[in-house]
Amino acid sequence: FKEGRLRVERQLQRTRDMQYIVEDTKTPSGVRFVPMTKEVMDCFRHILENREKPKAEPVVSDAKGRLYHGFLFLNKNGRPMVALHWEKYMQHIREKYNKIYKVQMPDVTPHVCRHTFCSNMANSGMNPKTLQYIMGHSDIGVTLNTYTHIGYEDASREMKKVSNA
Numbered sequence: 001f002k003e004g005r006l007r008v009e010r011q012l013q014r015t016r017d018m019q020y021i022v023e024d025t026k027t028p029s030g031v032r033f034v035p036m037t038k039e040v041m042d043c044f045r046h047i048l049e050n051r052e053k054p055k056a057e058p059v060v061s062d063a064k065g066r067l068y069h070g071f072l073f074l075n076k077n078g079r080p081m082v083a084l085h086w087e088k089y090m091q092h093i094r095e096k097y098n099k100i101y102k103v104q105m106p107d108v109t110p111h112v113c114r115h116t117f118c119s120n121m122a123n124s125g126m127n128p129k130t131l132q133y134i135m136g137h138s139d140i141g142v143t144l145n146t147y148t149h150i151g152y153e154d155a156s157r158e159m160k161k162v163s164n165a
Contacts, residue, residue: 001041006034008136014082022062029138047072054078086110118147123154
């Protein structure tokens, strides 16, 4: 919080036999600092201040025996949440929504949110190399060709900018 940034250096996984493991990022480019906005810091503070205190702080070790603790999100059993927890949570929300409303919500996963973030940052004019760094991609092509989704409205908006210059 002091420096307003997140250090991304590991990833938390859960194995098929329900064991938690800490692994390195997929590539060295995955290790990075990500700046936090004031809103993100406020949100994280709110989560930490208002979550139920676990009976015991969860601790997970990596292959070298290093211990990790202080996880931001815990499940109902006081264990750290991993991507699968979020996928199921989002699936449950979508199913509830789709039972009520005629216009159906598409399948949204945490990874879809990552694509949305990347597209929104690109559409906002973020420098592509900065976006590549924030996303933790070793290849700019992955950032621009896989994670950034552009359509007609984006092209139209850019053409208007150029014609007004």
